[in-house]
Amino acid sequence: MDSPLNSEIESFFDSAPPLNDRAAISQKLKEFIALNSSESGTRRVACVTSGGTTVPLEQRCVRYIDNFSSGHRGAASTEHLIKMGYAVIFLYRRGTCEPYCSSLPDDAFLECFEVTEESAVQVCQPYSEAVKRAIRDHHAAVAGGLLLKLPFTTIFEYLQMLQMIAVSSRSLGPCSMFYLAAAVSDFYVPWKSMAEHKIQSGSGPLDMQLLQVPKMLSVLRKEWAPMAFCISFKLETDAEILLEKADMARKKYGMHAVVANELLSRKEQVVVVTNNGKIPVYRDKTSSDSDVEKPLTKLLVDRHSVYIKDSNT
Numbered sequence: 001m002d003s004p005l006n007s008e009i010e011s012f013f014d015s016a017p018p019l020n021d022r023a024a025i026s027q028k029l030k031e032f033i034a035l036n037s038s039e040s041g042t043r044r045v046a047c048v049t050s051g052g053t054t055v056p057l058e059q060r061c062v063r064y065i066d067n068f069s070s071g072h073r074g075a076a077s078t079e080h081l082i083k084m085g086y087a088v089i090f091l092y093r094r095g096t097c098e099p100y101c102s103s104l105p106d107d108a109f110l111e112c113f114e115v116t117e118e119s120a121v122q123v124c125q126p127y128s129e130a131v132k133r134a135i136r137d138h139h140a141a142v143a144g145g146l147l148l149k150l151p152f153t154t155i156f157e158y159l160q161m162l163q164m165i166a167v168s169s170r171s172l173g174p175c176s177m178f179y180l181a182a183a184v185s186d187f188y189v190p191w192k193s194m195a196e197h198k199i200q201s202g203s204g205p206l207d208m209q210l211l212q213v214p215k216m217l218s219v220l221r222k223e224w225a226p227m228a229f230c231i232s233f234k235l236e237t238d239a240e241i242l243l244e245k246a247d248m249a250r251k252k253y254g255m256h257a258v259v260a261n262e263l264l265s266r267k268e269q270v271v272v273v274t275n276n277g278k279i280p281v282y283r284d285k286t287s288s289d290s291d292v293e294k295p296l297t298k299l300l301v302d303r304h305s306v307y308i309k310d311s312n313t
């Protein structure tokens with residue numbers, strides 16, 4: 001590692017607080033990847049990232065900067081990928097949407113349950129089918145070794161875990177996919193120069209310099225997981241610049257596809273930008289429970305199949 005970018009990446013990781021549960025995460029990854037690799041044929045494994053990363057402003061964190069993402073895209077895409085035969089490592093922001101939970105009420109979870117006269121807990125009638133389906137599908141995916149959920153909160157945790165997943169997935173070669181839907185912070189406060197205690201408001205306006213988080217996409221492609229099929233996302237609020245920025249990101253970071261989405265229309269349509277064109281993908285408006293992630297993941301899985309075939313010839 002000797003380029004200016006690589007030294008920025010090195011100093012980001014050097015300054016990051018070490019992951020608390022690194023050994024446990026590493027063990028889970030090892031087992032999950034072994035389970036999905038066999039001599040008779042390796043299953044395809046996707047790492048889906050989801051939700052926004054936080055940037056703490058204090059080491060004993062009271063305040064932080066957040067990135068917008070509900071996690072819906074990542075959770076729904078995970079369900080579709082599992083249906084299409086993938087095993088998924090779901091790297092998600094704690095507290096955002098999780099796979100198989102979209103039909104459960106978010107605001108009033110306790111309203112789903114009631115206590116019977118025999119003091120047992122049961123699901124209230126209107127939610128009964130949805131809860132049963134969610135439990136059944138989630139259990140089948142986890143127990144079947146098709147879903148590994150790894151939560152993060154901060155940018156430091158996210159990038160360290162992404163690196164661990166990428167390096168652990170190397171043995172899967174082209175069968176590995178990265179689907180980077182998380183909304184990742186662009187600026188951060190290095191751990192070592194961060195205030196330890198709560199910043200006091202009595203000293204007047206806050207003057208703080210944030211460093212740029214190095215983009216890890218090219219190091220992911222070139223060093224961490226060079227054989228993997230990599231899809232990144234480009235979010236803009238100005239539709240005029242979206243496609244150009246997505247294509248620039250594709251070329252700059254060597255992504256196999258960049259999914260371009262505009263904040264307000266992201267649930268209805270996206271555009272998949274590849275080296276041979278820009279493909280619009282729409283939600284099926286004739287069905288109320290359809291989502292744009294279904295045709296999106298289908299298209300990307302087809303592209304991944306071609307990539308695997310080409311890599312093996």
Ligand code: PMT
Nearest residue numbers: 069070071072073180181183184213215216217232233235
């Ligand atoms: O979760 P939902 O509410 O359903 O919304 C989904 C979504 C809008 C969050 C998702 O579709 C999306 O666009 N995610 C990417 C948002 C984002 O961070 O975009 P960006 O333009 O800032 O970054 C582009 C890419 O660079 C991302 O794939 C990101 O993983 C990567 N990145 C970003 C910053 C950084 N410091 N390093 C990175 O590697």
